[in-house]
Amino acid sequence: MSLIFTPLGIRGVFGQSFTAMDALRIGNAFGSILGEGSEVVVGMDTRKSSPIVSKAVVAGLNSAGVDVINLGTVPTPTIEWAVDYLNADGGVVISASHNPPEWNALKLLGRKGILIRPEETEEVKKLYEKGSFYNSPWSSVGKEEHLDVIPEYIAAIERLVDMSSIKEAKIRVVLDPNGGAGVFVTPYIMRDLGTELITINSVPGVFSRELEPRPETLTSLSSVTRSLGASIGFAHDTDADRLTIVTEQGEVMPEDISLALVVDGILRELRGGTVVVNIASSRMFDDIASRYGARIVKVPVGEVYVAHKMLEINADVGGEGSCGGVIYPKFHYGRDGPFAAAKIIERMAKEGKKISQLISELPRYHIIRFDIKVKVNWENVKRKLMEMAKEKGMAVNEMDGIRLDGESGWFLIRESKTEHKVRIVIEHKSRDEAERIRNEILRILSN
Numbered sequence: 001m002s003l004i005f006t007p008l009g010i011r012g013v014f015g016q017s018f019t020a021m022d023a024l025r026i027g028n029a030f031g032s033i034l035g036e037g038s039e040v041v042v043g044m045d046t047r048k049s050s051p052i053v054s055k056a057v058v059a060g061l062n063s064a065g066v067d068v069i070n071l072g073t074v075p076t077p078t079i080e081w082a083v084d085y086l087n088a089d090g091g092v093v094i095s096a097s098h099n100p101p102e103w104n105a106l107k108l109l110g111r112k113g114i115l116i117r118p119e120e121t122e123e124v125k126k127l128y129e130k131g132s133f134y135n136s137p138w139s140s141v142g143k144e145e146h147l148d149v150i151p152e153y154i155a156a157i158e159r160l161v162d163m164s165s166i167k168e169a170k171i172r173v174v175l176d177p178n179g180g181a182g183v184f185v186t187p188y189i190m191r192d193l194g195t196e197l198i199t200i201n202s203v204p205g206v207f208s209r210e211l212e213p214r215p216e217t218l219t220s221l222s223s224v225t226r227s228l229g230a231s232i233g234f235a236h237d238t239d240a241d242r243l244t245i246v247t248e249q250g251e252v253m254p255e256d257i258s259l260a261l262v263v264d265g266i267l268r269e270l271r272g273g274t275v276v277v278n279i280a281s282s283r284m285f286d287d288i289a290s291r292y293g294a295r296i297v298k299v300p301v302g303e304v305y306v307a308h309k310m311l312e313i314n315a316d317v318g319g320e321g322s323c324g325g326v327i328y329p330k331f332h333y334g335r336d337g338p339f340a341a342a343k344i345i346e347r348m349a350k351e352g353k354k355i356s357q358l359i360s361e362l363p364r365y366h367i368i369r370f371d372i373k374v375k376v377n378w379e380n381v382k383r384k385l386m387e388m389a390k391e392k393g394m395a396v397n398e399m400d401g402i403r404l405d406g407e408s409g410w411f412l413i414r415e416s417k418t419e420h421k422v423r424i425v426i427e428h429k430s431r432d433e434a435e436r437i438r439n440e441i442l443r444i445l446s447n
Helices: 020-034 050-063 076-085 118-130 150-158 163-169 186-192 219-227 256-270 284-291 303-313 337-351 355-360 378-392 431-446
Strands: 004-006 009-013 039-044 067-073 090-094 103-109 144-146 172-176 196-199 232-235 244-246 274-278 295-299 317-320 325-327 366-372 395-397 402-405 409-415 422-428
Touching (some): 009 020, 020 039, 020 050, 039 050, 039 076, 050 067, 050 090, 067 076, 076 090, 076 103, 103 118, 163 337, 186 337, 219 232, 232 337, 244 256, 256 274, 256 284, 256 317, 274 284, 274 303, 284 295, 337 355, 366 431, 378 402, 409 431
Parallel strands (some): 039 067, 067 144, 172 232, 274 295
Antiparallel strands (some): 317 325, 366 422, 395 402, 409 422
């Protein structure tokens, strides 16, 4: 297994395809591109390997003459926000996000805390592969400063919501951060907002379930939320850029719902605007945009593509429905799970509605997401899908993988940019038809 080098992160299994030496060299390559005297924010998630990777990255940056502001263990959105807040030249996030515990990764950030562009990642990759290592003169080596920005980050979120309305609503919340970096932020936001909070799986670094917060991994959160009569349940992945919702009835929502609730609320307040989502996001975003006369723009899967497009066109809100990640430019240009949780609580409080009621007002489709580890003959698969598109009169989109759109539904088949997997998304008005398409896709991929 080789190191996966993409604009969405440089990742691998720690001790195998990704080592401390890799982290040292990548940190140095990034630092040499930024230049001596630059300032970089570094932070990490709660994986066992993260402190080792962090030390290596800091050493690589300092060797290149770059100063480091080390935030320690914090959510990815906190690091992204801090780059902009501290007016730093860049950032390094040490987290493999939703990948299994044995994985780790580096996400490289530019100004405003936005993931660097693909061509910039390629520049880092070339230096890494050449084995280049820049040693700054002894008089110019970088220094390291440790800084706690969590209080300021939390305060910034709280300024973006109506705290008095939330406190009056007395909402009971169950939170499952699964031992991730969200344990250092989201519970404190919920406390400040006056919610009655119950946490589960909240020991840092102890992963009690699979790391990706999907319906099949959140059975405990579902059970606790329902049995305690809570108003809502929230779940994060390891670095808390994602957010999944559980209703008061214990129903685990698809990842798109978190983003949809925030987008719907913001476009309603603006009475229009512009939203950017990735191509794997639900068709409900098209419907929501249409509801408010807003413009919708779609990009390939990955925060880097969403964030840069939002900056380019001055979008009002966006994110990746396929993982529940919300990006709000007035805050920062990264997916932010704690912010999304606060905004959803605010909607419940201000509108006086249960979370199930708010969700019932959204356009709904039957959506199936699954991954398979299979070696795909893409030429053969593409040929069969083109035949299907022609036969059924479906539109073809090859922006990222292959997506086929029909009148009542669509599906997308693409290679994961973060794991050695093929990802499939199917959405249709009919549950039975969605399942039929699933079986047909599996047959195509197996032949």
